[in-house]
Amino acid sequence: MSGPFDDIANTVFADKAVLTESYHPETILERDEEIEAYSHALQDVLFGREPENIFVYGKAGLGKTAVTRYIIDELQKETETRPDADDLHIHTINCNGRTLFVILRTLVNDLLPEHASRFPKRGLGTGDAFDELYRQFDRIGGTHLAVFDEIDHLEDADTLLYELPRARSNGHVSNAKLGVIGISNDYTFRRTLSPKVKDTLMETEISFGPYDAKELRTILGHRAESAFVEGACDESAIAKAAALAAQDMGNARQALDLLRVGAELAERNGEMPVTDGHVETAREQVQRGRLENKIRDQTEHGQYILEAIANLQSRGAVPARSKEIQRTYEEVADAHAASPLSTLKSIQDHLSDLHMLGFLRRHGRNEGLSGGQYYEYELDLDPTIVLETRAEITAHTE
Template identity: 70%
Template sequence: MPGPFTDITDTIFSNKEVLNESYQPEAILKREQEIEEYRYALQDVLFGRDPENVMLYGKAGLGKTAVTTYMMDALNDEVQSRDEADDLHIHNVNCNSKTLFMIIRVLVNKLLPQDASQFPKRGLGTGDAFEELYQQLDRVGGTHLFVFDEIDHLDEVDTLLYELPRARSNGHLTDARVGIIGISNNYTFRKTLSPKVKDTLMENEISFSPYDATELKAILKDRAEQAFVEDGWEQSAVGMASAISAQDMGNARQAIDLLRVGGEVAERAGDSCVIDDHIETARELVQRGRLANRIRDQTDHSQYVLETIARLEKRDDTPARSKEIRETYEQVAESWATTPLTSLKSIQDHLADLHMLGFLQRDKRNQGRSGGQYFEYQLDLDPELVIETREKIEG
């Protein structure tokens, strides 16, 4: 008896992995200037000198991490043939949802000998962790590059960026050299650093600007040639995905997602070639997926408030004041077996945050001396999508 997969014999993809977010291309396209700046910032490593610090800025999907991985691999390969260069050690850490202690502990444990006990999770402080890190760095020796991705998510970033760059000049290190590479989605991240950290860091700044449609088209064409079978995609479909992404955020990740989902749409329809119609369908699916992820990222009560306004919207009861929203919010929270917030101010805070994030429209009303000023809110999204996403989250 045939099984549910028996009739699946053909695929439009020849190498679908090149369309995954985790794929690291062998060659980086359309980032020649950034690679050149990176090259000169790292050249001291080749001559056994202290590495310079580097900070990369740019929104998600602009190639910061991919370029960094490419440059670290290339530098590591080159160091092998350079007599003047020290042994190179590259340490990659994502700072999202981590404390400074957690990060330093991870680095210490990576450097410890295999037979050594792990640095404890509790009982010691961040200062103890730094002290152990310095001991292990000097024991290993060589040049150490610390790549901190999403560094702007770290609360105690001033301490990290003050301690490590000064470790050698402060006498904490003798045999090891260190350099920092920070990757941030926030262009204004440097402004948040203390003056003493800015003076200590003296970093090279590399800014990644959004891709234009021509650049995205070149990137997508390269991926399409690898990802799909021969004659499995049309040039116009690649052009359409590039144009959509360029008009939105100039984001290569979004463009590649459109191409991948477009291929999946074509395959489900039994078509042998990705065309414009498949990309159009993919755009709706990708946008819904991105929006659903943004909703999931909000706190529980922010989601309840958002769902409340979606339900009011479906009843044509918006725009609505916070007092009017409160009653339905309480019903929504209780429907999900949660005790609602009791303070109107708390609900107003959530409304303000959701407006700031682009979920809600807010209009200021003025009723003069008798009525005073107040805000009215309405949804800036499809209410069906909000309700559907909320039900999936709770289900």
């Protein structure tokens, strides 16, 4: 009796993981300027001085996290050879879906000695967590770099970014030196910070722009050498994936997805080599997956608002004003046993952000003296994708 895998004998892939988001390349291509700016901003660490604060901006898939990881690894290795450099400690945490207290508690627990009791989940506040964090920094000493990925998703970023950079000048730490690296998908994130935080940070800003087709082709070509068995991928497939991604978002992650999914289609059909036709066929599947990931990347309430507009759109009730969206949003939040945002202004801020990110179409209306000026909103994507993605997220959290 034959089994379901009996007919599977050949593969186009030598190392499929090379084309995935989780792969960490040893060589960073097409980001020389950003690497130089990063290394210049962190050079004080090599001489035992307090590090600069750094903010890294750019949309998803533009290499921010990969370059940060590469720079940190290289800095760690270099400090071990420098007599003036203090011991370097790196603390990396993703802010998406986490409160300030959870972030501080996680940092404290990472710093505590193995035998010590963990910092409690309940019973203490944010101020207590900051105090314990400072004690642990000073106990360990040396230089500490705190890397906050997706910091634009943290609702109380002001407090974090006001406290940590001032910890030494305020006398909270004396034996340790602290630096903050913030990574944000939102180019406008700094505008949301309070004036006192902006004055405190005095940070270096490094902006990651989209890749062009030539740069993406270089990246894909380098990955393809390891990803495919010899002769399994045409140059035309690499060029097609690079061109399609460059025309859309200039996103390396999208280009890699196009090439990988195209190769999967070719393999499923028993066809070799992978061609530009396979990549073109993979385009719709990749676009849907990318939209789903973008939805998942939004804050909890941002997702509720998207779900509310998708519900309205499914009923033919769009474009809709923010007050109409607010009512449906409150119903969605209640259905998920969440406390809704209390003000219309907070809803409007989320709508503005979602419009800027490309989720929504916004229509300006002017009804003169009788009705005034206002905006109406509708989705700029298939509402089915939003509702199905939200259903999957809810199913995994219950």
